[in-house]
Amino acid sequence: MSDGWNESAAAWIADMGETGDFGRACVLDAPMLDRLRGRGFRRALDVGCGEGRFCRRMQELGIASVGIDPTDALLRRARDRDPAGTYLPGRAEALPFADGAFDLVVSYLTLIDIPDIRAAIPEMARMLAPGGTLLIANLNSFATAGRWTEDSDGDRRFRIDRYLEERAEWAEWHGIRVHNWHRPLSLSMGLLLGEGLVLRHFDEPMPQGGDPAKVARYMRVPWFLMMEWEKPAR
Secondary structure (H helix, E strand, O other), X not given: OOOOHHHHHHHHHXXXXXXXXXXXXXXXXXXXXXXXXXOOOOEEEEEOOOOOHHHHHHHHOOOEEEEEEXXXXXXXXXXXXXXXXXXXXXXXXXXXXXXXXXXXXXXXXXXXXXXXXXXXXXXXXXXXXXXXXXXXXXXXXXXXXXXXXXXXXXXXXXXXXXXXXXXXXXXXXXXXXXXXXXXXXXXXXXXXXXOOOEEEEEEOOXXXXXXXXXXXXXXXXXXXXXXXXXXXXX
């Protein structure tokens, strides 16, 4: 069964533009880029690069970036915007590179799209050279376990249910309809720790500007998280 990405690629490209949606432009981009500045990263792999927007951001910082994604239409858009860049078809569960090929691996809101993170997270760890960094942004597991509801008195509440149950559900917005995976945070944390990676940074970033209504809703629910993991040097 389709996960919706091929059918939703055109709507996704239109929605992202060059600045990204609210979550990227007003919440995640700034702290993600802050983790990269002045660190001396040379070669990055963007797992689930989509239309290549964050690869282009990393290249602006002088980091040579390779993007990989399973959706052909998104890769075509990435190559159109960045003809000199490297954008390859592939899946996170079986990355087509040698061990230790990168000193930086980025997963920017892609763990929610990957059907088998039990294969994908070890693959991301395998990509890292000793001392390398895995930088992750993901939807918070509290957010993916819940939905907004309206009480009988008209107040809107966010209801969390079935938190420990791993599952894929359809998410729909702005003409996009794709599978999003909910998983308890303990699953991804356990997989990362199981690879011997060391947690160096954790954050639930605050919005910095943007539509006041969106900011107000964001402040009610923990929506995004960021993690930086290091592969120990030999």
